Amino acid sequence: MKKVFKILLAVVLVITGILLAMVTTIDRTPYQEMDYYAEWKSQVKQFNLTDASQEQQLMVGFAKSNITPPYPTPMAGYGNRRGKPFEAVHDSIYVRTIIVANNNDTIALTSADLLIIPPSIYALVNKKIANSQLQKTKIYYGATHSHNSVGAWYDTLVGKLFAGTYNPEIEEIISDAIITSIVNAKKNFVQTTISYEMDTDTVDIKNRLIGIEGGTIDPQIRSIIFNRIEGKPLIFTTYAAHSTVLDSKTLQLSRDYAGRVIDSLETSKFEFGLFMAGAVGSMGPQQRGIDDFDEVNNQGGSVANEILSVNEYESQNSNQLIRSFKLKLPLREPTPRLTQTFSLRTWVFYRFFGKSDVFVNVAQIGNNLLVGMPCDFSGELMKPLTAYARSKNLNLIVTSFNGGYIGYVTDDKHFYKDTYETITMSWYGPQNGTYLSEVIKDLIDKVTDSSSL
Numbered sequence: 001m002k003k004v005f006k007i008l009l010a011v012v013l014v015i016t017g018i019l020l021a022m023v024t025t026i027d028r029t030p031y032q033e034m035d036y037y038a039e040w041k042s043q044v045k046q047f048n049l050t051d052a053s054q055e056q057q058l059m060v061g062f063a064k065s066n067i068t069p070p071y072p073t074p075m076a077g078y079g080n081r082r083g084k085p086f087e088a089v090h091d092s093i094y095v096r097t098i099i100v101a102n103n104n105d106t107i108a109l110t111s112a113d114l115l116i117i118p119p120s121i122y123a124l125v126n127k128k129i130a131n132s133q134l135q136k137t138k139i140y141y142g143a144t145h146s147h148n149s150v151g152a153w154y155d156t157l158v159g160k161l162f163a164g165t166y167n168p169e170i171e172e173i174i175s176d177a178i179i180t181s182i183v184n185a186k187k188n189f190v191q192t193t194i195s196y197e198m199d200t201d202t203v204d205i206k207n208r209l210i211g212i213e214g215g216t217i218d219p220q221i222r223s224i225i226f227n228r229i230e231g232k233p234l235i236f237t238t239y240a241a242h243s244t245v246l247d248s249k250t251l252q253l254s255r256d257y258a259g260r261v262i263d264s265l266e267t268s269k270f271e272f273g274l275f276m277a278g279a280v281g282s283m284g285p286q287q288r289g290i291d292d293f294d295e296v297n298n299q300g301g302s303v304a305n306e307i308l309s310v311n312e313y314e315s316q317n318s319n320q321l322i323r324s325f326k327l328k329l330p331l332r333e334p335t336p337r338l339t340q341t342f343s344l345r346t347w348v349f350y351r352f353f354g355k356s357d358v359f360v361n362v363a364q365i366g367n368n369l370l371v372g373m374p375c376d377f378s379g380e381l382m383k384p385l386t387a388y389a390r391s392k393n394l395n396l397i398v399t400s401f402n403g404g405y406i407g408y409v410t411d412d413k414h415f416y417k418d419t420y421e422t423i424t425m426s427w428y429g430p431q432n433g434t435y436l437s438e439v440i441k442d443l444i445d446k447v448t449d450s451s452s453l
Contacts, residue, residue, distance in 0.1 A: 024335060024345050031431040036330035043327060044442045050323075056102035058320050060192040060226045062234055062272040063184035065177035067112065068092040068253065069150055074164020076115040077147025078248035083164030086150075090252040090293065091259055093149050095174070096274045097181040098226065098236055099137075100322055100365055101189070107324045107363050108182045109236055109370075111142045111276045112174065113255045115163065118153045119356030122403030124175040134182060138324035140363040140372055142238075142276030143401040144258035148246045150174075156354035191229040194320075194366045196395045198222055198313040201306040204299055205241040207380070208284030209414060209421055216411075218279050218379030220386070221307055222397045224368050232271035237261070238278035238397055239303055240379040241285040245295045254293075257285060260300020261307075268308060276399045281378035281408050282421060315395065317366030324363040329374065329439070331358060331406065332429040339423075340416055349427065358404045362443055368395045369447060371440055374404030376425070380411040381437050388441055392448040398440065409436055 031037050072085035093113035100107050122141065129135050151163030152170040160166060199221040207215025218240040226234040243256035255262075262273040289295030334353070335343040361372030369389060377400050389396035408425040412433040415422060 022345055022348050023338065023342050025341060026335065026337065026343050027332065027429055031332075031435045034332065036332060037435065039330040040439060040442075043330070044446060047325075047327060047446065049325065049446055056104065056320060058192050058194065058322065059101050059189040060228060060234060061099045061185040061187065061189045062097065062274075063181045063188070064094045064096045065181040065184070066092055066094055067150065067174050067177045069170065069173065073167060073170060074151040075251065075253070076149060076151030076153070076163035077244075079161050081248050083151070083160065084251060085164070086148075086253040087251040088253070090254040093146070093253060093255055095177045095181045097185045098234055098272070098274050099182065099185040099189075100192070100226070102320065102322060105322050105324065106137045107322055107365070108137050108139045108185065109142075109274060109363070110139055110178055110181065111144060111274050112178070113146050113259065114143045114149050114174070115145060115147060115151070116401040116405055117141045117143050117403045118159075119354075119404055120154055121171055121175050121178070123356070124171055125178050128175060128179060134179065137182060138363070139182070140324060140361050140370060141401070141403045142372060142399045144255060144275050145243045145277035145280055145401065146254065146256040146258065147244050148250060148252065148254040148256055150253065157352045159354070190231065192226045194317045194368070195225045195227065196223070196315045196317065196368050197225060197307075197311045198395070199306045199309065200312045201239070201303060204286050204302050205239075206284050206286055207282055208242070209282035209410065209417070209419060216380040216383070218283060218382040220382070221303065222278065222395070223307060224365060224397075228271075232269065234272045234274075235265055235270045235307075236274050236276070237265075237307060238276045238399055240278040240280050240283040240382070241299070242280050242283060243277065243285075245285050245287055245299050246292045250292045254296070257296050257300035257303065260296055261304045264301055264304035265307065277401060279377045279379040279382050279398050280400050281376040281380075281410055282414075283379040315367065317368070319366055322365050324361070326359045326361045329358045329360045329404075331432075334406075334427045335429060336427045337423050340418075353427075356404055358406055359402070360439060360443070361402045362447070364447055367393060368397060369444065370397045370399065371443060372399050372402030373409070373436065374402050375406045376400050376408045376421070377436070378408070378410045378433060381433055385437060385440055389444050392444055394444060394448065396440075396444070409433055
């Protein structure tokens with residue numbers, strides 16, 4: 001009996017040791033007291049943003065590259081698909097680029113019909129263009145966030161869960177398409193002026209985190225219009241509703257409703273359109289229809305009609321200024337949550353998720369400030385940020401999926417909710433909603449302090 005007891009005790013001690021090595025408690029230290037906060041404040045203060053000329057003529061070009069795989073691949077977006085490949089192609093998927101340039105700067109606004117811009121593809125593109133003529137092109141990334149697009153692009157354990165079995169050929173296809181779209185966009189430069197339009201669409205969006213009727217939403221469709229001297233205009237547009245109209249049982253490759261939006265715009269007023277997911281955290285689509293693709297048509301058609309209707313707000317840009325930069329985004333150590341009290345240790349996170357750069361992107365085009373975040377940034381945080389930017393004579397556009405990824409960033413008031421966004425996809429501790437809102441305000445201040453807007 002003593003021998004059995006000793007064996008059981010040894011097993012308990014081993015299990016306890018393993019748990020202690022893997023699990024810790026959630027750090028709730030106020031973010032203003034953390035080293036990463038001081039690092040951000042020091043970095044943004046010391047960063048010198050050079051003045052940009054407002055007198056130069058702006059040029060704009062566009063192109064797209066098809067990234068539809070030539071064979072069935074795993075789909076990305078829903079973990080419960082378990083890496084199943086697509087069974088048919090409902091509509092082709094693309095990388096789309098709008099380039100805006102003057103004599104000083106060239107900015108490529110590049111969006112892919114993917115779940116996210118994977119960190120691995122971001123790094124691969126940087127490697128491929130390091131010694132080319134494109135090295136000075138500043139790429140501002142986004143994604144449509146389709147959950148029915150190609151996967152197989154991220155060689156980590158969690159990457160395989162959400163995007164299926166890794167295939168390096170897919171990374172090559174996507175990275176080459178990004179580069180091709182940028183190169184081709186430069187071939188059709190024409191002069192342009194720019195304007196901003198904002199439409200309010202409360203019909204096609206809901207707060208999916210609240211779980212009941214109501215809740216804060218971000219109903220604004222934010223668009224930059226490039227009015228070319230020759231030809232029809234181009235449009236860069238964002239909306240916050242998740243591209244999850246198609247569910248996990250639909251095994252057809254598709255751009256989801258964002259593709260329907262762009263198709264509608266391009267068959268009416270615009271020569272070319274580019275869609276980026278906005279502040280999609282906690283924001284879901286309002287699904288209406290007899291089946292998945294009927295719902296896609298309803299959602300996408302309704303958003304497009306709102307864009308084409310009379311705008312709730314619009315402004316002609318008072319200058320031709322463009323510039324772009326990125327800054328490292330310091331954070332707490334990653335500790336994915338298990339419960340309201342316990343989380344995995346940082347080394348476990350890196351074992352499952354891998355390591356990648358985390359940063360924030362900024363592109364200023366006239367009076368329009370684009371801020372690219374490495375996450376599903378919550379739409380609940382947008383109203384005060386939009387008002388703050390407007391007080392500085394800026395039109396703020398926040399997009400998600402900039403080439404880094406840190407999970408979901410939600411309003412801090414939801415941190416203790418037991419939901420997918422706040423538990424499963426919350427990796428960097430509490431208070432990130434308030435912290436990243438402050439980061440965006442700091443960027444607004446940095447830009448306006450060095451501009452005459």
